[in-house]
Amino acid sequence: MIYRIREGVSIRENEQGGFLLSSRPLRTVRLNPSLLALVRRMASEGASPASEAEAKALEALAKKGFVEKDLPAEREAATYPSVSVVIPVKDRAGELRNCLQSLVRLKYPEDRLEVIVVDDGSSDGTPGVAREFGALLVTSGGVGRGPAAARNTGAGFASGEILAFIDSDCTASPEWLTELIGAFEDEQVSAVGGWVDGLHSASPLDRYEAVMSSLNLGGRERSGDAGEDTFYLPSCNLLVRRSAFASLGGFRQELRVGEDVDLTWRMRDAGGRIVYLPRGRVWHEHRSRLKAFMKRRFEYGTSEGMLQNLHPLRQKKMVFPPVLALIVGLLASGIVLLNGLPLAAAVALLLSDAALAHRRIARQGIPLSYGEVLLARGRAAASLAYYAGYHLLRYYLLPLSLMIALFPSLGIPAAAVFLWVGGVDYHVRRPKLLVPFFFFYYLLEQLAYGGGVLWGCIRQGSFASYRMRISPAVV
Template sequence: MTYGLAPGIVIEDSVRGSFLVSARPLRMVRLNPALLKLTQRMLAAEIEATSAAETTVLESLVKSGFVVRHQNLADLAQLPAVSIVIPVKDRAADLRQCLNSLKELNYPSEILEVVVVDDGSSDDSPKVATELGALLVRSGAVGGGPALARNKGASVASGEILAFIDSDCSASVDWLADLLPAFNDVSLAAVGGWVAGMFEGSALDRYEAVMSSLNLGRREMSGGAGGDTFYLPSCNLLMRKSAFAAAGGFNPELQVGEDVDLTWRLRDAGWKIQYLPQGTVYHAHRCRTWPFMKRRFDYGTSEGLLQQLHPVRAKKMLLPPMLTGILLLLVAALATLSLLPLPIAALLLLSDTALTRQRMSRQGLSLPWGKIIAARIRAVGSLGYYLGYHLLRYYLTPLLLTSALYPPCGVALLVMFLGVGLVDFRVRKPKMYFPGFCFYYLLEQLSYGSGVFWGCSKMKNFASYRLTLIKA
């Protein structure tokens, strides 16, 4: 296991000591002499921890985003036996491609088992499974759903690690090798990896390759006990079989959102889950507009039931008062088409910059005014993005109606849509032009938001719309 400084992290020296500094977002941590030597070693190359104390310190820096960690199979004292579980119904061609990709895995075949669970296929899916050497199991139903099928596969699996992949996916050679080392952490129940698009032929393929809800982004994440909504998708999910059994497996009553429910139950039971932007699985996304919209709608319908099953889970957002005031003034300027709020917003920004610089100076680090003000502008933009994304995701239809009745609100809505979309476009980097991206982005928000409203209406539970605001 090796550690290195994360991109954009620098060491800043001052008369009162040395600091690790992140510009995006603007954060710092003071370095004592031992920690300074440790971080200076990482300037030249990645390092290995030489003691338990160093491991503890480095892991804390990983968690806070200052350091990145790289693991490999050699970090495991013993390679675990793995059972790959694949639910399938009427996907013979996809299943063949999936099973062929598993034959190329960089993992010892003698401790690898492939279990295919047929959910009542009417095509050659069962024949393909046996032909390519998988253990074929019947789900006992016709279209019982992926949750039921995965549970059936897990019940006959012999491995201590269950690796779930869907039949319309293919695994990269290092799928297991990239993710299994995470289980060195004995508190970890499950780890998920990068989900890439299998095709790039159409604009929608290229959009889905980076914007699918199965793709959790380029940043490592982890979650334990708590009330946030972080989860792992089941198309690229490795899990301890013991934790799976203790949690009761997937809820077979759920046709969508079953992976969200299971990973939340694991966290509620005291386990930790982790996402790593590696261990790639390639997914054949829906490449036609209507199926794409239908799937987003279906995903949205799960929110009402999930909120009822997990009432402690809530969407939360930190609201720094000064930055929130600046953002509200900018929105007011757009909604009223007036320049009057802008000087007040500029004054608040300068005040916030001065206070931030003062706080940093008290800790012994003085950065240039320009660097701090740029960081605070980015912080306002970040706050605007997260609030704007929530509004677009859950309130786009009523916002469109409001804009039709009061056109100046339409200007604010258009700026919000383009701003939020531009952030996702630049961060996700789809291989397409921005106008095409905006078209599918609009369809996604409308489809998902409609699904949320439909699902919440059926459950008579609209808690999914609630955003818990936390004052900084």
């Protein structure tokens, strides 16, 4: 295992020793002399732990987000675990052919790999395609029972130590399994997910989906174990230990959306760890027609009420540090009232807050300039404004639109929030499409998803999905 310093993290040293500094968000960790020497090696070429103590220290830094791990992609064939690839499918003969063709090219020992196709009552040539490629073909036991039931059926026929779930409208890279399988060397890991990309790029909507789909979890490694956050892994690129899957009874078969969220949350509740790695690429055939795109976002939204009832402790959370919240509030007031006084007050408060933070940091002997601290506090305020604005758009855009119709003066601040939040996502995700197209799809997505959340809550008879746990913790 090779550890490297994560992008955005730097080494700082003074006469007392060394620190690792993360700029987004601003965090530091003090290093003792031996760990500082190890970190210096990591900065240039990566480092492998030479002892159990070093391994524990590096793992602790990885969990805190200061370093990242490079899992070995190449290893002895005899050391690979056996894998069963499970593909649920109904009436997708063409897509299944593409999927199975990609699996033929997998760089994985053939004697440790089996492919299982679960037919959910197809009326086209899907079964023949599965037989043509030599996959084990089983039936789901009905017609249209849904992907969750089909995956469970496939898992029942699997012999592999690891179950690798991929959807029939996906194709896998040759390195799909080899780039992800190493994460299971940690015995606590129950499930691993990889990068999901868009299969097509011809239309603007294809290019929007490639970076904005909820199946794409971004470019940073993440993990989750015990806790109440909402981190999960999507099932179109999901590897799980068969033993952990069986102990939980697999997917909840009654769920047609959100079944992957529910499964990975239950794995975490049972003491397992789930890991996302931005590699092990799978290409997904996203819905490229506007109606299908909005319908799918609406369906995703409907799952929130059901998932909240199944997992009542997993509420949305947002930290509102008092000073930063006041800065954001003053900025918002200045925009709503079109008044420069609150804006000036926000700037003054940010400057003084950064000065106090710089003084506290200097007392700890951490070599940071006032400018670096000011920039970090400014980013923290901007981040808080983004997340607050995103939550407003995601869940309250429909009632907000009604309020704007009744009170047109609200249109200017609402437009400012929309442009700010959408602009941040455009900058971070970097979609390959023009800004007007991005904002058009972005607006439709928020409307469709928010409508789905509302409808799902009405059906569940509970509006717990709209609750948010607010923390005033100071950062």
